[in-house]
């Protein structure tokens with residue numbers, strides 16, 4: 110169902126919608142704001158598109174959307190991964206219609222133009238019709254490649270704007286979170302090959318994203334899990350644990366369990382407290398690759414719980430991304446993180462993902478419900494503001510970012526919105 | 539599942555075996571009604587000790603290497619029901635109002651005490667608006683001294699390949 114959007118009183122002055130510790134409800138409901146986000150954040154900025162492990166072989170491809178635009182991420186016959194516009198350069202037919210596949214070329218079903226999996230136009234039927242211009246047509250009308258594309262740790266990011274900051278500048282402190290995930294793999298490689306769960310949410314895409322780093326809601330939104338199934342991995346009562354929230358800058362943020370896990374010095378707390386004897390091959394491979402001490406530290410620290418602006422959430426042993434549809438509708442995509450050569454862990458990871466995530470997950474189904482009700486609540490136009498001041502007096506800045514030792518502080522949200530406002534106002538992020 | 543053109547496929551184009559034991563059909567309909575009416579614990583009591591409740595993302599998926607929407611062993615079925623029974627499973631508080639119809643029952647396998655029945659279903663879920671779910675069920679039912687028990691239920695949703703709305707009720 111579609112939730113009616115509140116009209117925006119100041120559609121073109123987005124900076125007025127964001128204050129240091131509150132934001133105007135229109136940021137979630139306004140179609141004008143949504144259009145501006147698609148342009149400034151999703152087309153001009155860096156967005157996560159795919160992981161290289163999704164297209165391991167030459168000819169493999171997956172289809173995605175960036176800011177509503179259809180794209181194909183293909184590994185060419187030269188082994189290079191390219192982010193290409195999924196639009197025939199003749200008259201615009203969508204070229205690749207499967208979610209994924211393997212093909213040496215893409216043939217447009219409309220008039221039969223054929224493109225190589227590197228994007229080159231290789232075949233034009235009834236070529237005589239182009240006379241002398243045939244070569245020029247073939248030269249000029251290859252598939253359009255995303256103007257900028259870079260990877261970090263196999264995560265492929267793209268920007269549809271030709272100029273801007275580098276991916277490394279954009280990621281900033283968030284590269285450490287990707288490193289932390291890779292540290293859990295003996296080869297420092299991960300695989301997102303088990304498929305993506307797709308969950309249709311009746312709420313704004315930012316609600317889906319920022320909720321992931323909301324350390325305040327778990328005790329309430331997810332009470333049914335803790336009451337019925339098992340207590341949380343560590344307490345969700347902030348005063349009982351050394352769990353931090355951190356604004357990493359550039360809109361990135363995280364809930365960091367590492368201090369608490371390190372204090373307990375216990376491996377696999379983040380993995381249902383799995384005894385290491387239950388994953389002997391994996392632990393042995395970790396120790397062989399990193400040495401016993403580093404392997405122990407990685408298995409204690411666990412994976413990141415980190416939001417990378419705007420559309421990538423490293424959800425511990427899952428990766429989540431979003432496709433915004435309009436101001437009130439979002440598709441959330443979730444894939445488990447698999448570790449090459451660790452089948453004893455991987456099947457378990459699948460089961461853990463199904464348990465927690467997606468449309469029937471013990472956690473995410475309720476986050477989706479709360480997101481939908483939030484969108485409904487925001488249709489009331491008074492009060493105008495959403496309050497994000499929790500913990501603003503106790504934030505401290507250090508070399509890792511802006512930290513709050515109360516995990517229920519809204520520090521991540523403040524960081525997200527500050528960056529969001531800057532990007533929408535036109536400062537390239 | 540048989541590939542088109544194989545011997546099994548030739549067999550499968552024979553008229554369906556619709557001689558479903560009434561006790562088996564009765565369990566399938568009871569399971570549907572208890573799910574529709576959010577009678578969670580009674581629904582759970584229909585399951586055998588090694589029950590498996592599976593909603594794959596694609597028909598041919600291998601759950602060992604691909605992700606499913608739901609892949610509940612008996613223990614997780616118990617947890618799912620316990621969560622629904624708390625009354626604070628927000629996505630089912632209040633429970634969706636539902637009715638489903640099941641048709642086209644075909645016996646696709648049977649041995650001494652176990653029958654596998656495939657069927658089509660249409661499920662009408664009303665929450666904030668009406669959502670229609672549809673697909674194919676495969677129920678594996680064991681006849682025991684204590685009555686029929688559900689050993690496995692697989693749900694192939696027609697829209698499994700697309701983005702699903704929240705599905706925290708019993709599908």
Ligand code: FES
Pocket residue numbers: 197198199200201202217218219220221222
């Ligand atoms: S639109 Fe693709 S060949 Fe004409």
Ligand SMILES: [Fe+2]
Pocket residue numbers: 320326327330331472476
């Ligand atoms: Fe949550």
